[in-house]
Amino acid sequence: MRRLFSALVLLLAGLSPAFAQQHVPTYFGSVINHTTATGATDVVCLEGGAGKVSKLAGFAISGSAASPVVISISILRRVTLNTGTSFTVASASGSPTHQPATSTMKVWSTNPTALGTADPAGSVFRRIRWDIDTKVSAPVGVGLLAATAANPYTTQPEARGATQAICMNYNGVAQVTTMDISMVWTETSD
Numbered sequence: 001m002r003r004l005f006s007a008l009v010l011l012l013a014g015l016s017p018a019f020a021q022q023h024v025p026t027y028f029g030s031v032i033n034h035t036t037a038t039g040a041t042d043v044v045c046l047e048g049g050a051g052k053v054s055k056l057a058g059f060a061i062s063g064s065a066a067s068p069v070v071i072s073i074s075i076l077r078r079v080t081l082n083t084g085t086s087f088t089v090a091s092a093s094g095s096p097t098h099q100p101a102t103s104t105m106k107v108w109s110t111n112p113t114a115l116g117t118a119d120p121a122g123s124v125f126r127r128i129r130w131d132i133d134t135k136v137s138a139p140v141g142v143g144l145l146a147a148t149a150a151n152p153y154t155t156q157p158e159a160r161g162a163t164q165a166i167c168m169n170y171n172g173v174a175q176v177t178t179m180d181i182s183m184v185w186t187e188t189s190d
Contacts, residue, residue, distance in 0.1 A: 025098035026057065029090035029105035030182040037110045040170040042082055044181050048159030049102020052187045055156040056166045061130075063179025071177075074169045075126040075157055078116035081165055086110040090183075103159070105183055116165060125157040125166075160190055 036043050048054045056075070086109040092101035157166040168181075 027094040027101040042167040045165040045167040050162040054103040080116040082112035084113035
């Protein structure tokens, strides 16, 4: 009800909801030259922060493989977190006027010991096909998520609280890739 009222106030004031979203705390994390596991499942996850709604505003990946392969990437929500210890935590940076990020961007070096539970209410937000080869390339369709973030009337992948995560999953495709991964996300109070 509060969102509806806020949207009505903005509409009456002549402002779009997209304008109102410009002041949401926004963060960026990146890992460069990362080697994924062969047969990777979740490659990177944005784990939510306590008492926060973390929305994935965009991501970028590029990389190369030892031999050409097609990877079907899924962006999905997990309602419980992955377990395991073989990951790198990307440092989050944001605007100096914002509080430090409460969300954590984890990039997995090996497959998680156990994958968190996928959201039974429909966890897959996007599927992207990546024809990766031995030259540095980026998947077709990465811009789709960024386009979604630009349209406030579509759903962005979100993690509510510290027990949920938004993950990029390679669906177990056997490959060896070295890649660069970057994520941009927002955080608001739950």
